[in-house]
Amino acid sequence: MMEETSRQRVARLAREFLDDATKYDAFVTAVYEADQDDEIDELENLITHMPRRGGFGGLTEEQYRQYLDCVHPTIRKLET
Secondary structure, three states: OOOOOHHHHHHHHHHHHHOOOOOHHHHHHHHHHOOOOHHHHHHHHHHHOOOOEOOOOOEOHHHHHHHHHHHHHHHHHHHO
16 A cells, blocks of 8 residues: 555645544644645645635635635645
């Protein structure tokens, strides 16, 4: 079995965070432990500045899904 690369670990933790299966801190730790990478930086920026959903001033579910549609391609790049 191949060992998980730092890019794959960041991608996995991003997916887990978006699925509420892990904490933000675990994702951020993986980002800072990874080698410098423009795509990791892009993903960190997208997740760090993820808009709030629901409530006053938050995104509707449809808007939130559209936002995630922008995040998932970056995750997929890191998984390969």
